Amino acid sequence: MYYFPWGMRFSTLDERLKFYVEEFDVRKVSEWFEGRKGRIYFAVIIGRHTKIFPExxxxxxxxxxxxxxxxxMEDVRRQIIEFVPEAVYYDRNxxxxxxxxxxQELAFDLDPENITCPIHGSLADKISRGQGLSFCELEFQIAKEQTVGLYEYLEKTFSSLKIVYSGRGFHIHVLDDHAYWLDGAEREKIARQVKEQGFQIDEWVTMGDMRLIRLPYSLNGLVSRIVIPLEKWEVEGFNPESDGRCLPKFLRQNQ
Known part of the structure; x- marks a missing residue:
């Protein structure tokens, strides 16, 4: 059983459906991909973690x-609605x-469950308890600090960076043209250097082995939060418990 702060919880099938029918903003999704090279592939996972899925x-x-x-994008929305998934991704390739x-688009994943917590231990500790995706408020706070720090570290090398709140943690997307063409060895070197600076990233994402990344403006059905881009200056004070941008209607109506 996973534990989450701030009353975060699994979304029901009806809530997922309601979100993708009424709230999913395909215009904003299209704007996210403006200037993107090549054809975009999307992906869904229906109920791997929540065990909630259409029969x-x-x-x-x-x-x-x-x-x-x-x-x-409207056709993509229709296909998402067909599956009513817990998660929607896009392929960075x-x-x-x-x-x-x-x-491949270069990205960095800073999820709070990857943070070594003085209370809950390391990711390995959490996995051993069957709580690999769980996180607490302290871990989330550390993830915020690491996101700002990593952004400032990366902007010394790259000029086009975007931060996305993933529903649990944060992703930093590097949109510099030359970053798309980095080879595997170069990506591995960058991941290693970032880890050496003390940032607790998911190396598989940066190295390119994990090519899927959560789609901005989709619903993270594991915690019932909307995936949203943030400016760097917003991260420090960002509160997913009360920020209306990441709260779906089915939660706001119950407040």
Whole structure:
């Protein structure tokens, strides 16, 4: 059983459906991808962690389902609604028209469960207790501090950075053109250097082995929070308990 702060909880199927029908902003999603090279692939996970899924998708509840055949973002929304997933992602890889990988968006993942906590221990400790995705307020606060620090470290090298609140922690996306074409060895070196600076990132994301990343403006059904971009100056004071931008209607209506 996972534990989360601030009354965070799993979203029900009805709540997920309501969000994607009424709130999911495809215009903002399209804006996020402005200037993006190549065709974008999306992905959903229906119920791997929450064990909440439509009965007809029981066998595929833990499968990563790729959405690569679509006409436009409204069509993507329709396919998401069909699956009513706990999570929606996009593929950071850059593909040509034939589906061949050309490069990959560079990103850094700072999730609070990766933080070594004086109360709850390391990620390995949490996994051993079956609580690998759990986090507390202290871990979240440390993740915020690390996000700001890592952003300031990265802006010495890169000029186009974006922060996204993922529903649990934070992602930093590097949108500099040359960063898309870094090879595996270069990405591994960057990940190692960042770790050596004391930042508790998920190295698999930065090195490129984990190519999927949570889609901005989607719903994180594990904690019932909307994934939203943030400016660096907003991170320190950001509170996912009360910030209306990340609270879906089904939570705001109950407040």
């Amino acid at each position: 007809e998708y029981m066998e595929d509840a833990s499968t990563t389902i790729i959405i690569d055949d679509y006409k436009d 850059v593909y040509d028209d034939m589906g061949n990988k050309l490069g």
